[in-house]
Structures are given as C-alpha cells and as structure tokens.
Amino acid sequence: MTTDLSTGIAARVIDAVKVYGTGDTEVRALDGVSVDFHVGRFTAIMGPSGSGKSTLMHCAAGLDTLTSGEAHIGGTELSALSDKRLTLLRRERVGFVFQAFNLLPTLTVAENITLPQDLSGTRADPAWTDTLIDVVGLRDRLHHRPSELSGGQQQRVAVARAFAGRPEVVFADEPTGNLDSQSGEEVLGLLGRAVHQMDRTVVMVTHDPVAAAHADEVIFLADGRLVDRMEGPTAERVLDRLKAFDHGRTRQEEVPT
Numbered sequence: 195m196t197t198d199l200s201t202g203i204a205a206r207v208i209d210a211v212k213v214y215g216t217g218d219t220e221v222r223a224l225d226g227v228s229v230d231f232h233v234g235r236f237t238a239i240m241g242p243s244g245s246g247k248s249t250l251m252h253c254a255a256g257l258d259t260l261t262s263g264e265a266h267i268g269g270t271e272l273s274a275l276s277d278k279r280l281t282l283l284r285r286e287r288v289g290f291v292f293q294a295f296n297l298l299p300t301l302t303v304a305e306n307i308t309l310p311q312d313l314s315g316t317r318a319d320p321a322w323t324d325t326l327i328d329v330v331g332l333r334d335r336l337h338h339r340p341s342e343l344s345g346g347q348q349q350r351v352a353v354a355r356a357f358a359g360r361p362e363v364v365f366a367d368e369p370t371g372n373l374d375s376q377s378g379e380e381v382l383g384l385l386g387r388a389v390h391q392m393d394r395t396v397v398m399v400t401h402d403p404v405a406a407a408h409a410d411e412v413i414f415l416a417d418g419r420l421v422d423r424m425e426g427p428t429a430e431r432v433l434d435r436l437k438a439f440d441h442g443r444t445r446q447e448e449v450p451t
C-alpha cells in the first residue's frame with residue numbers, strides 16, 4: 195500500500211509553481227499553491243477561466259511537471275520519478291475521467307473497463323470489477339461497443355475504468371461537460387457514491403456550480419493562487435462565490451490606470 199495512511203492524504207501539492215513560456219510570453223499558471231486532497235473526500239476545483247484549474251490537476255496527477263514546488267501521490271514525490279516510473283504510477287495509482295470519455299471504440303464495455311490493468315499486465319480484481327459494473331449500472335451493456343451507448347453510458351464506463359485498479363485518487367476534468375443535465379447528475383452521483391460508500395478519493399475540475407455541489411469541499415483558484423475553500427457546498431453558495439470573482443474583476447477594470 196503506497197498511500198500515506200499516516201496522514202490520510204491521497205495527493206498533495208506544496209508551493210506549486212507552474213510557469214509557461216518565457217519573457218514577454220511568460221504565464222504564471224500556478225503561483226504558490228499548496229493543497230492536500232484527503233483520502234475518502236470528493237474535492238472540486240473551481241475558479242474563473244484561466245485561473246489554473248487544469249494546470250493544478252495536470253501537475254497533481256503527474257500529467258505535467260511543476261516549475262518548482264512538489265506534487266505527491268500518496269507518499270511518492272513525482273519530480274523524483276523517471277518518465278517510465280511516472281507512466282507506471284499514472285497507470286497503477288491514479289484514475290482519470292475526462293470530458294471526452296476517451297473510450298477505445300473497438301473494445302467492448304467490459305474490455306474498456308479493465309484496459310488499464312490489461313495494459314500493465316496486472317489482473318483486474320474480478321469481485322471489485324463486478325461491484326463496479328453494478329454500481330455504474332452497465333451489466334446489460336458489457337458486450338456493447340462505445341458507439342452503441344449514449345453519452346451518459348459512455349461516461350459511466352469511463353468512471354468504472356477510472357476506479358477499476360482501485361487507484362489512490364481519481365482526477366476528473368469536467369466529467370459532465372459533454373452530458374445533458376440528467377446524465378451529468380448520474381455521473382456525479384456515481385463519483386459521490388464511490389467516495390462515500392467505497393472510500394475512494396476524487397478531485398474534480400468543473401465550471402458548473404451544480405456539479406461542484408456534489409463535492410465535500412470546493413477549493414477556489416484565482417490567478418494561479420488558492421484564494422478560498424468551501425465545506426459542504428451548495429450550488430447557490432458556489433454561484434455566489436463565483437459571482438464575487440466577476441464583481442472583483444469588473445471593479446478592477448473600472449479603476450483608471
């Protein structure tokens with residue numbers, strides 16, 4: 195077991211800085227962010243467009259590297275890993291759900307769900323896979339191809355795949371962005387149940403206050419900094435907090451230079 199159980203932290207970044215470009219084109223996408231993602235918690239990352247949400251997720255998940263600072267999955271610091279070890283870590287210890295489902299069209303639902311384990315040569319735990327198939331409600335679709343499924347069903351396959359290897363943390367990037375509101379609710383409900391009934395850990399980037407309200411906690415970024423957090427969010431409170439960013443921005447624009 196590689197998750198740092200002594201701290202109960204599934205993933206964390208410390209003083210995370212990410213700079214894109216140099217000179218005139220330099221962008222400080224993350225400007226000293228520190229945050230812990232606790233085991234058994236569902237955390238949403240929100241903030242205005244360009245505030246650094248995706249960059250934070252990508253760096254925390256080992257999909258991108260920090261300019262300075264640290265990113266940890268469980269007890270492992272990512273910058274110390276070779277590319278090969280990082281690839282293995284992402285495959286074996288992290289799950290991903292993207293807006294665009296990213297299923298392999300030639301594989302069946304069952305094959306898509308166990309793909310990460312098949313790629314890494316580890317055998318999926320049949321009892322766990324079986325439970326997941328019931329949780330996502332796809333038992334009668336196991337031998338279908340993705341093209342024979344609705345968008346909501348495809349995303350439910352992606353959710354099952356993300357949890358199939360019992361990863362220490364699942365990162366979800368706008369998982370409901372391509373779904374109608376009912377399918378989106380189903381997918382968010384699944385993520386919430388995985389966290390609360392199956393003791394999983396989820397970190398989700400979203401623009402949608404209704405989606406964020408499914409999380410236990412929302413962290414808010416602005417200009418690459420962590421500026422606020424909200425426990426037990428509701429869609430109304432999240433929306434109000436986001437409006438305050440817009441208001442602040444308008445006020446700044448009104449100030450003559």
Ligand SMILES: Nc1ncnc2c1ncn2[C@@H]1O[C@H](COP(=O)(O)OP(=O)(O)OP(=O)(O)O)[C@@H](O)[C@H]1O
Nearest residue numbers: 214215221223241242243244245246247248249250
């Ligand atoms: N590969 C890149 N090269 C240069 N700049 C980048 C790159 N990726 C992101 N940025 C910049 O870094 C900043 C943060 O981007 P990021 O995508 O993390 O924000 P975001 O909050 O996820 O935005 P959105 O809500 O619009 O998806 C933005 O100014 C963006 O233009």
